[in-house]
Amino acid sequence: MKDYELTVLFHPDLEMNLDPAVDKVKKIITSADGKITNEENDGKKRLSYKIDGQEFAVFYYLDVQLPAEAPAKISSTLNITDEVIRYLLVRADTTHTKAAEADSEESNAPAKETKSTEEKGE
Numbered sequence: 875m876k877d878y879e880l881t882v883l884f885h886p887d888l889e890m891n892l893d894p895a896v897d898k899v900k901k902i903i904t905s906a907d908g909k910i911t912n913e914e915n916d917g918k919k920r921l922s923y924k925i926d927g928q929e930f931a932v933f934y935y936l937d938v939q940l941p942a943e944a945p946a947k948i949s950s951t952l953n954i955t956d957e958v959i960r961y962l963l964v965r966a967d968t969t970h971t972k973a974a975e976a977d978s979e980e981s982n983a984p985a986k987e988t989k990s991t992e993e994k995g996e
Contacts, residue, residue, distance in 0.1 A: 876941075877965070878938050878939070879938075880937075881935055881936075881961065881962045882958055882960075885931070889917075889918050892915070899955070907941050908939060908940040909939045910937070911938065912936070913935065913936045914934070914936075916934065919933055931960070948963060
């Protein structure tokens with residue numbers, strides 16, 4: 875299974891009762907044998923341009939793990955889902971994440987002590 879990031883823009887009228895729409899998207903992911911690892915509701919924001927006549931949308935982010943055939947199934951289903959204005963499903967950049975984790979581990983390691991030239995007697 876590979877890591878993906880799914881950004882979903884929901885219709886702004888759903889802001890007060892977003893749970894059924896989010897549950898519908900989660901069901902689409904799990905029915906395609908996917909696993910949700912993280913989710914975040916970023917709230918209602920103004921769009922750069924109108925989409926389907928809407929100036930605002932509710933932004934929702936999901937980190938998911940999907941098998942190879944799942945992205946096509948999820949995309950075709952989200953295309954016809956009424957609550958979803960737009961979505962973006964992209965492969966997560968794991969190399970960047972692993973590099974950041976390695977850097978943080980190095981910064982947490984104890985510093986190596988080096989002897990100065992005065993201590994060596996040179």
